[in-house]
Amino acid sequence: MKKLLIIVLVAILGGMVALGGANYLGWGQTKYVEVNGTPTTTLARFSNAPETRVVPAPTEGFVIAADRALPAVVHIKASKPAGRNGGGGNPFGIDPDQLPDAFRDLFGNPGRGGNGGEMPLQQGSGSGVIISTDGYIVSNNHVVEDAETLEVVLNDERTYTATVIGTDPTTDIALIKIDETGLQPIQFADSDEVKVGQWVVAVGNPFSLTSTVTAGIVSAKGRSIDIVRRSGGDMAIESFIQTDAVVNPGNSGGALVNQNGDLIGINTAISSPTGVFAGYSFAVPSAIVKKVAEDLREFGIVQRGLLGARIQQINTAFAKDKDIDRDNGVYVAEVVEGSAAEEAGIRAGDVILSVDNVSTLRSSELLEQLGRHRPGDRVTLNVERDGKARDYTVVLQNTNGNTDVMLPTEGPEIVSSLGAEFENLSEDYANELNVQGVAIAKLGNGLLAEQTRVRPGFILTRVNGRSVRDVEQLEDLLDGADGPITLEGVYPDDTSRTYKYAIVK
Structure with missing residues (x-):
């Protein structure tokens, strides 16, 4: 009995000690922490947590972003001849299943139509963003390119026919306009201020589901995926904002906005093995969009400030091969004679x-920074040579090697009526193919598409039996031709076979 009493006393004493210790440590008490000015309860608090803190409300931010962005995002319905752009509606002229790295564009093609014996029209669905009260709208070049008609549907269902003001394949940006005033434009944000990990909202018309809003975070910046280069060539600028906001075909040209509803990018492409969203999407930064849109509105074409150097991004393997004591940066492989780079030293x-104190350790970042400037602009490049860094002031030039404003050029009327863009062959390429002529860089609406089965890439070697050396001579031969015109040439993949096409003006 005595032992039992001792055990009970020990148990009671132990319980009292435990309760006292818990009370001393604060267990069982309710702690109040100020959150947005409202007291609330919390179960635990880290020792270094502040007594008051502000907790953002992301859902509220998405509502604000949607309310501000939705009125500025439009639905674009583009009618294009069926079979154009590779026959499948792909804006880059490539079979989607053959795209490397499984990259897909976001331009939806919900259906086709046609009548009589005319070439049927393929209906494409994309998006656009209103940037002015008087009807200017930005979108992707591949949304509006080659379209016979463009129908724009506003968020309130008003419908308009749009005209193309200008396009820029090098950034995949286009500017179109509708005849209306009093519109609600989007506000531009500085894409340089965008941070990896921040919330973003995508607004567009996926699968023709108008005014769709999705959210995600910025996954990366300065991303290059080699998709714009297919249509923009060596002048292409790719420095995408990568996000995981859900976007799908039809989102092309739509808005990527911050939580305030301000534009930080134009949605352009997705990474997908199936053609639908699989995790990542890519947007052209607003800084590039704004500059391109301003150029197209003012001049009709983009004013590109060029450095005049062939560049290559440095990585560990490249640095070892070139004996460079750094693993990043942009290597100058060659400087063009008489270029802005050469004149700057x-x-x-x-x-x-860097460019103007903005770090450019990747080629995409350098091209983005330079792409914001016009010919004649001065930029400061921080350059490392022999292990020492110094600044160089560079006056950027245009494609003609001067600082003049570039204006749209119009060739002879017959050349324009062909509906094609021609380009000279480089000396190396001509020697490789052992052929002399002019290549069809792009094929749009015109006599060639209507009367022949010629494809982009065709190298035109003769016009009415006379040899063609360059674009200037081609224009002279076409302008002076009477009656039907015979075109002869080859395709790069088989230069042994000559093709002949005839057109009637």
Whole structure:
């Protein structure tokens, strides 16, 4: 009995000690922490947590973003001849199943139509963003390119026919306009201020589901995926904002906005093995969009400030091969004679580290920064040479090697009526193919598409039996031709076979 009493006393004493210790440590008490000015309860608090803190409300931010962005995002319905752009509606002229790295564009093609014996029209569905009260709208070049008609449907269902003001394949941006005033434009944000990990909202018309809003975060910046280069060539600028906001075909040209509803990018492409969203999407930064849109509105074409150097991004393997003591930066492989780079004193072998104090350790970042400038603009490049960094002031040039404003050029009427863009063959390419002529870079609406089965890439070698050396001579031969015109040439994949096409003006 005595032992039992001792055990009970020990148990009671132990319980009292435990309760006292818990009370001393604060267990069982309710703690109040100020959140947005409202007291609330919490079960635990880290020792270094502040007594008051502000907790953002992301759902509220998405509502604000949607309310501000939705009125500025439009639905674009583009009618294009069926079979154009590779026959499948792909804006880059490539079979979607053959795209490397499984990249897909976001331009939906919900159906086709046609009548009589005319070429049927393929209906494409994309998006656009109103940027002015008087009807200017930005979208993707591949949404409006080659379209015979463009129908724009506003968020309130008002419908208009749009005209193309200008396009820029090098950034995949286009500017179109509808005849209306009093519209609600989107506000531009500075895409340089965008941070990896921040919330973003995508607004567009996926699968023709108008005014669709999705949210995600910024996954990366300065991303290059080599998709714009297919239509924009070596002048292409790819420095995408990568996000995981859900976008799908039909989102092309739509808005990527921050939580305030301000534009930080134009949705352009997705990474997908199936053609629908599989995790990542890519948007052209608003800084590039704004500059391109301003150029197209003012001049009709983009004013590109060029450095005049062939560049290559440095990585560990490249640095080892070139004996460079750094693993990043943009290597100057070659400087064009008489270029802006040469006049500034930049040499082959230099490494470019920044533009106007903005770090450019990747080629995409350098091209983005330069792409914001016009010919005649001065930029400061921080360049490393022989292990030492110094600044160079560069006056950027245009494609003609001067600082003049570039204006749209119009060839002879017959050349324009062909509906094609021609380009000279480089000396190396001509020697490789052992052929002399002019290549069809792009094929749009016109006599060639209507009367022949010629495809982009065709190298035109003769016009009415006379040899063609360059675009200038081609224009002269076509302008002076009477009656039917015979075109002869080859395709790069088989130069042994000559094709002949005839057109009637």
